[in-house]
Amino acid sequence: MLLTPDQTMIRDAVRDFAQQELWPNAAQWDKAHTFPHEVHQGLAALGAYGICVPEDLGGAGLDYTTLAIVLEEIAAGDGGTSTAISVTNCPVNAILMRYGNDAQKKQWLTPLAQGQMLGAFCLTEPHVGSDASALRTTATRVSASQEGPTATKQGDEYVINGVKQFITSGKNGHVAIVIAVTDKGAGKKGMSAFIVPTSAPGYQVARLEDKLGQHSSDTAQINFDNCRIPAENLIGSEGEGYKIALSALEGGRIGIAAQSIGMARSAFQAALHYSKERVSFGTAIFNHQAVGFRLADCATQLEAARQLMYHAAALRDAGLPCLKEAAMAKLFASETAEQVCSVAIQTLGGYGVVSDFPVERIYRDVRVCQIYEGTSDVQKIIIQRALA
Template sequence: MQFQLNEEQLMIQKAARDFAQNECLPGVIERDEKQQFPEAQVLKLAELGFMGMMTAPEYGGAGMDSISYVLAMEEISKIDASVSVCMSVNNSLVCWGLEKYGSEEQKQQYLTPLAQGRKEGSLYLGAFLLSEPEAGSDATSQHTIAEDKGDHYVLNGTKNWITNGKTASIYLVMAQTDVSKGSKGINTFIVEKNTAGITVGAKENKLGIRGSDTHSVMFQDVKVPKQNRIGDDGFGFSFAMKTLAGGRIGIAAQALGIASGAYERAVDYAKQRKAFGKEIAHHQIIQFKLADMATRIEAARLLCLRAAWEKDNGNDYTLSSSMAKVYASETAMWVTTEAVQIHGGYGYVKEYHVERLMRDAKITQIYEGTSEVQRIVIGRGILK
């Protein structure tokens, strides 16, 4: 087993770290307060090739491995999780799914600009539309209907909690085409956002990742060409589950980055802040906190890298990605809370960043499969 990163991976890690420090850190508090979508930062990510990191170069991507993706996600998430979640959705849920399961025509038309993150100079992102008002953890309960009309489908329904909901150009929409078949009656469709009948709801006023573009999306008699269905009839639910398994690696890496960012700020603060005549870093109780934080973060990092390695080597990574996500997300919540505690009163104000990181951490326990769902997946995996 090799624990040392190769030269290319180290280069990508440094590029992501430099980007986060130079492009994301300035204005991050203001963007959070104003719920401002980080368009300039995402465009810059596209220029760096990070919006289609794992997509093959023939489709406009950078052709990097999953380990490089984890490294980049961690570094960017240390500073701004609103930026990294845009990157995660576009890479893991949209580009990967299209490249793996889309037709050649679909790849040429949609994947290439998505992997580049822009088209004709403008931002070009994808969104993954699975969740509904009554279909969250129970993804089989799809109420969005796609009625087969021969050469096209007619789409009706509502999707909730959609990252990139307003800024995306392309939606991957899961919808029920045959209720009698249950999950085998679900299909996934590529839908262009500017199609007639689509309405995007107001931006959600969220606890964390407030810059992220989260909306409900409504479909009323939306016409979708037959050739925009991904895979065979009834493949939609399998597509969603297979795609989410990889997406969990991205969110695990995001959680890891949030934890790492909070930990680094806690260490720096502990070295500067004095109490009882010496820096608080010299008090054993603070050292114990930092030691536990560092240990949990390293364990989460190894789980993330293991899941990425499994994916890169063509192994089944369903179990490892769920383990990485549940552990990294719970580590992020615990570490950020401890970071606020170490900062004391300063941790409760925005200027020191850790309160924002704590708010951002919470969503990693919820989206792309809650911690409860991950434990179900893990339990089934170890008992099969």
């Protein structure tokens, strides 16, 4: 796919920022487990928080192809930062754009798109990963007419109780979209979606996960302990939560493909540069066929992954079904990325496994791309069903 002049300009602007502000600091953020607030504000100024949000709602008014381009460049600078940006754009913004009412868009979507807020998406629970239909977190509606400890004199509210697991930006985020059960007997049709400010009483960060990689992005366990929110924070209607949660997964998977490609691209470029500088047996190791062929394979696989990503994004931009294509893009890109990072480590030899060089960090950062937004096995299930 050929980029338009506008897409090229946006790519170059984000690339310059990522290479100047993210890449030089990524190793230190990784070691110190630092969330880079100031850099996030710089990305917000570039419009990275609201790529697909219409301009009249504070966003850039662009498409998913451009979002994929932007996420690849951010991920090439730092994987963890790209994850926080990706979650805010999709699913958070995407859900509010599609299902939020005018008041919700004004109150929540506009500040999210402008970078005044960072979003989180609370779906996964400790016992629930891929099977989103088995949630236990509940949301119970209460009103001023009710009596007892759950009553409120401030109008209709929902009281949320439960635990959510592996929540990106659960601590540093400002607003979360929470999927909870409102009708225990209705199965998938008993779930609803809510807007929950992370400052709400009862929203508790139980712990931060000590992860393999992506240390510049927090991943939290969230406890909802009688967390009260206004009834108007319900997104759509009761019973639409499962549909709402799944609606944003296509865009999210395209975003993960873009992240995978961006991180792997940086590892590949580091290996390519090293291979041209490192001399062995009288010549640069790049000239040894064993090394050169490995790098040639990596370049080919990365380009193939990018084209799968562009294809899925183009379908979504055209309003066409892309469930299978988004799954293919995520599956191929995430698994290719790990292979490319492994080759990069092999190319650097002993230097590949020490933190003085970036490829070991990128290898750790990229591994989760085969897990979040649906594991590789789940992507294969989706593709298999599409072939039936």
